[in-house]
Amino acid sequence: MNVSFPKNLLAESLGLLERVIPSRSSSPLLTYLGMALSPEALTLFGSNGEVDLEVRLPADTQGEGRFLIPAQPFFQLVRSLPGDLVELALGTELELASGSFRTRLSLASTEGYPDLLFPEAGTPSEDYPxxxxxxxxxxxxxxxxxxxxxxxxxxxxxxxxxxxxxxxxxxxxxxxxxxxxxxxxxxxxxxxxxxxxxxxxxxxxxxxxxxxxxxxxxxxxxxxxxxxxxxxxxxxxxxxxxxxxxxxxxxxxxRVIPKEFPLQAVLEVEPFREALRRVSVLADRHNHRVDLLFQEGRALLSAEGDYGKGQEEVPVRLEGTPLAVAYNARYLLEALGPLAGQAALLLSGPTSPSLVRPLGEEGYRAVVVPLRV
Amino acid sequence: MNVSFPKNLLAESLGLLERVIPSRSSSPLLTYLGMALSPEALTLFGSNGEVDLEVRLPADTQGEGRFLIPAQPFFQLVRSLPGDLVELALGTELELASGSFRTRLSLASTEGYPDLLFPEAGTPSEDYPxxxxxxxxxxxxxxxxxxxxxxxxxxxxxxxxxxxxxxxxxxxxxxxxxxxxxxxxxxxxxxxxxxxxxxxxxxxxxxxxxxxxxxxxxxxxxxxxxxxxxxxxxxxxxxxxxxxxxxxxxxxxxRVIPKEFPLQAVLEVEPFREALRRVSVLADRHNHRVDLLFQEGRALLSAEGDYGKGQEEVPVRLEGTPLAVAYNARYLLEALGPLAGQAALLLSGPTSPSLVRPLGEEGYRAVVVPLRV
Structure with missing residues (x-):
């Protein structure tokens, strides 16, 4: 068969496969890129044993067949080809031409390569009921x-x-x-x-x-x-x-997701996170403890460790009873990580789980357990 | 003493010291940042045992003294401070304030820290004659x-x-x-x-x-x-x-720098390097051999290895006798690495050293030895 693709389309498709296909593996066949020809498409496939990926490129191929080629050199080559078009010709080897560059790559048989089973959209099957x-x-x-x-x-x-x-x-x-x-x-x-x-x-x-x-x-x-x-x-x-x-x-x-909250603190995610990150630099290097004291429209963040101590005040909107609580700063930072804008920190008590949720978006909830004071 | 600096100036100076001062070392004192106060300056210093670096920040400090602070937390802190200004106050600890953030950092004595000897510009000394x-x-x-x-x-x-x-x-x-x-x-x-x-x-x-x-x-x-x-x-x-x-x-x-060249090839660095890189993907994985055949205004680059073979033609301006030569592609790529525009590849023979030099700039020369064909 002879078939040609825009270089960018082929490179983009291979880019997806490149992160799945391992460059080394205890199953050496997994380091190969699979190619399957059917009359209407060239299908590229690969697997790392945990994730299988298949990319189908519609093309008038006038051929049939399945084979493997060493993935890493093919990725490297296609990425750097000089022409806008890549011509592939399949015989006993794979010939590739682009601009003034020509290469012949050895092929391997798909014998021994695992069967990859993908779902057929709209058609439930035995493999995917x-x-x-x-x-x-x-x-x-x-x-x-x-x-x-x-x-x-x-x-x-x-x-x-x-x-x-x-x-x-x-x-x-x-x-x-x-x-x-x-x-x-x-x-x-x-x-x-x-x-x-x-x-x-x-x-x-x-x-x-x-x-x-x-x-x-x-x-x-x-x-x-x-x-x-x-x-x-x-x-x-x-x-x-x-x-x-x-x-x-x-x-x-x-059952660990708290339902009742004596104190609710609404905060601006960005400045709160920045302050928490700064103060946490001074925290104990093992438990990363940062203390939060909520009162009168502000949170006082403080930490103390081998290097010294640090503190910072951040404005928050409070509803409920003033409260002191301590967290592993990393856990609280990560819980706030996916968020922007305003978020609520909902405290069920000084030692029982707290809940983080965004004010605008409803889907996300994070549970962080305070450190015992 | 009390002294304040624009955050950006302090952060930039620390950025230079950050790559020198190791985060871990078999000499733990080297993980500290040094600070020396004189009446007109705060001098920051650090060392990795091989490279010593000193940054002098002019300031009205009204104090004298030398001390060490743990470098990593200080770097982290200063980088992320909320204010435009950083105020430092030195007592038994180092107090740092910026915006609403406050910290007290423990100090260590410079006892045991190596003496760093820097040159005095314009004044040759015993240490730097x-x-x-x-x-x-x-x-x-x-x-x-x-x-x-x-x-x-x-x-x-x-x-x-x-x-x-x-x-x-x-x-x-x-x-x-x-x-x-x-x-x-x-x-x-x-x-x-x-x-x-x-x-x-x-x-x-x-x-x-x-x-x-x-x-x-x-x-x-x-x-x-x-x-x-x-x-x-x-x-x-x-x-x-x-x-x-x-x-x-x-x-x-x-004596290894060749002086006479039967063949001189003038090439455009960028496209030549790209072609060489592509062809070298197919090269033997041990010696990275790429063959170059120079004739009639072009270089034919070719390589062959376990994956298959590849070739590409690149236009070059030739003076002298047509010649075939082979290089470790990595060495030739690296020799061309610092260059742009046009360069000359000067061949003293198929197995004797070649010279790479830029056409415009005179200062650079690289010697690459061909592989035996």
Missing amino acids: LQTALPAEELSRALAHVRYAASNEEYRAIFRGVQLEFSPRALRAVASDGYRLALYELPRPQPFARKAVVPARSLDEVVRVLRGTGEGEVVLALGPGTLGLALGREGKGRLRLAVKLMEGEFPDYE | LQTALPAEELSRALAHVRYAASNEEYRAIFRGVQLEFSPRALRAVASDGYRLALYELPRPQPFARKAVVPARSLDEVVRVLRGTGEGEVVLALGPGTLGLALGREGKGRLRLAVKLMEGEFPDYE
Whole structure:
């Protein structure tokens, strides 16, 4: 077959695959880029064993076949090609020409390469019996808001994932490391009720792909042990992902979310976060403790550690009983991380969990547990 | 004492010290920032044991004294202060105030901290008997052109340095790893003849400081085992550096610089480098070999390795006998690295050293040895 693509389209598609396909792997075949020819498309695919990605480029290829090429040199080459157009010719090798540059790349057979199973949008199958759809931007926003709260520890491995909760009421994303929790709820009724825990590192790839494709709808499909995603890219062909799920689900977390709040503090996120960051430089290097004293329209932030002590006052709008509380500054900073504008810090007591939520947007909630004073 | 500085001036000065002062060190005192008060200035200083740096901020301090503070938290704090002004008050602790932020930082005594010896511009001393001066921009250009050729290997340690050659004819910077060589000659007669080898990593810090200070003159001073630098910053006070020299000097390298060239190829640096980089993706992963065939107004670049083969033609202006030659692509790419516009590749033969030099600028020369065909 002979087929040509605009260099930018090919480079952009490969850019998505480049972060999924590992440059080294204990399964060397995973370092290859897959190419599948059908009469109407060239389909590029790759996998890191956890996340499979497929990019379909519509083209008049007049051919059929599947093969592998070493991914890294191909990525490097296409990125730097001199011409606006890339011509590919497939024989026993892959010939690539662009401007005055010519190359012949050795091909490998797909024998031994794992079967990648992607969902067919609109057509539930045995592999993906459950399907739903929503705007890609909403999904990526929900995931990006909660990602930080996932754990990096081996201990309680389930917390290294983000739990997606499909229910007739909403789609919710939740992450926790056992010490704090973040959730984002999209008020979109789902056609099935199911929980699925996706490794946080895999979700990073999903969010990156979703963001790279802009607006449009994403189909989410659940199968045994797998979350599938399919999305169109205007004029650029379809993208599909298959992500391995973790086994199990989160323990019941609803009971740690406080419901009653003797004190509510409304604050400007940016200046509050900046002050908290400054004061936390002086905090104890182990527990990162910053004390907050709320009274008379202000929060007094203070910390003391080996280096000395620091303090700063920030104006806040208070409702309720003046209160003193202390947090691990990192947890509070991260809880405020996805926010801008105004937010409310809702205190259930000096040692019981606090809630952070944005004033404008309704979907996000973060739970931070104070340090014992 | 009480003294205040514009936040930006203080932050910029600390920014220079931040890359020198290590965040961890086997000599823990080196992780501290030094402050010296005199009636007309606050002088900040730091060292990593190889490079000492001092920044003098003119100020009406009404005090005297020297002390240390933990550098990292101070850097972090000053960078993020809320006010335009930073007020410092020195008692048993250092009080810092800016906007609504206040902190007290513990001080440490300078006991045990190394004596830093800087040159006095215009006043040769026992520590720095030899002095010269030149535009800071020229020195930083010379060093930046040759830096890449220095070695990273333990073997033949002298090549981990850049040799500065002061002579009545010129100031020259030379670097080599034994396989290739780069030199940059500034046609400025020097008041003394001396060679000094400066560790390449220390020079990286010097170049960064020189670049951060813009135009103006730099005083270079040589003492036993030390290169000193002093430069003014308009309206911002003086900077001084002291850099430990390496022992010994380079072996005679003049004899490897070829003098006669059967073939001269004049090329456009940018497109030639791009083509070389593309073709080299296909090169053998061990020797990075790219073949160059020069004939009839063009260079044909080709490479072949495990992935396949690639080739590209680049127009060049040839004078002399057509010739085929092969290089380690990385060495040739790095030799062309500091250049733009047009350059000449001068071939002394298919296996004897080649010379790279820019067409416009006279100071730079690079020697690259071809691979045996």
